[in-house]
Amino acid sequence: MRPRFVAVLSVSILAIALTSCTRSDVVTPFAGATGFSTLEVGGWSVVNAQTYPNGGRLKALGGYTNWSNTNGNDWASVKPRLDKQAVEGARPVLSWGSGAGGSNAAIAAGSYDWYVNQWAGNFKTLPYTVVIRLDWEENGFWYPWATGGTAPASAHRDYVAMWRHVHDVFAANGVRNVKWFFSPNTTGKGSSIVDFTPDYPGDAYVDYVGFDLYNWGTYHAGNKWKSFTDLATYSYGLMNALTAKPQVLGEVGSCDTIYNGGATGPTSTKEGWITSAFLTEIPQRFPRIVAFMWFNADKPGECNFAIDSTPATLAAFQHVAASPLWQANFP
Secondary structure: OOOEEEEEEOOOEEEEEEEOOEEOOOOOOOOOOOOOOOOOOOOHHHHHHHHOOOOOOOOEEEEEEEOOOOOOOOHHHHHHHHHHHHHOOOEEEEEEEHHHOOOHHHHHOOOOHHHHHHHHHHHHOOOOOEEEEEOOOOOOOOOOOOOOOOOOOOHHHHHHHHHHHHHHHHHHOOOOOEEEEEOOEOOOOOOOOOOOHHHOOOHHHOOEEOOEEEEOOOOOOOOOOOOHHHHHHHHHHHHHHHOOOOEEEEEEEEOOOOOOOOOOOOOOOHHHHHHHHHHHHHHHHOOOEEEEEEEOOEOOOOOEOOOOOOHHHHHHHHHHHHOHHHOOOOO
């Protein structure tokens, strides 16, 4: 059968594409510096060898940087990493956060056009396509560009205006090798993370949509282990009602079951969660999802999302990566 999905691994994220859906990449978390270092230690080829021990390549590779020309966020530091991803035969997916810049309203008003024009010109010189995941998880409360939390009612309007303005500056510079990825956080009824619907810039300004999703399991005392379906159903419905654009999971991950007593059941292990999510739940219940990006990181103060947190989880991910379902190229 023709592959539906794509799998990808970025710096802290692994990406795979569904032969009829998609796989994801590994990216490191945004922390005011580029996120290309986590898996640079062994080189991207090591990541590919880990994921595909018998050969094969990830379809996309990701990284993070913010709006700054210092501390590794300058073009001279970012470009070699993008080039390396492209040489690997992968589609670079860059999470580009404006946190070191100004407010959404200021960016929309043109106050940072000098910077956006500079980077638009930089991207234009590249001989390959880059996906820009601009100001992700905006419907949360933890990033400067947030529309949730204590943000004013105007935050949704300002976010949309910011996105459209940045997109239009790139268009005015004649940039044709950039695709735009709208990537809010998953939400739900009664969630403190707000509905992302009013943040959507519109189909004319977006190439991919999706949401970030994590099973924190029992890492936090009192929490329950949740399946992919438990976590994705509500946001998937919102996105389907919003647009017909291809859906990509910008970040996805699961904890192990070793916290606070663990969990029980056949899919209540990280390896079981991976196998069920990508070989059963997404193909059968979420056919609009064409790719995912696994958050391949073990961050201090958080649970271990890395694909190799145990031999069993690595084997599960390798099994997914080898599945005929996940052999498509990044769309």
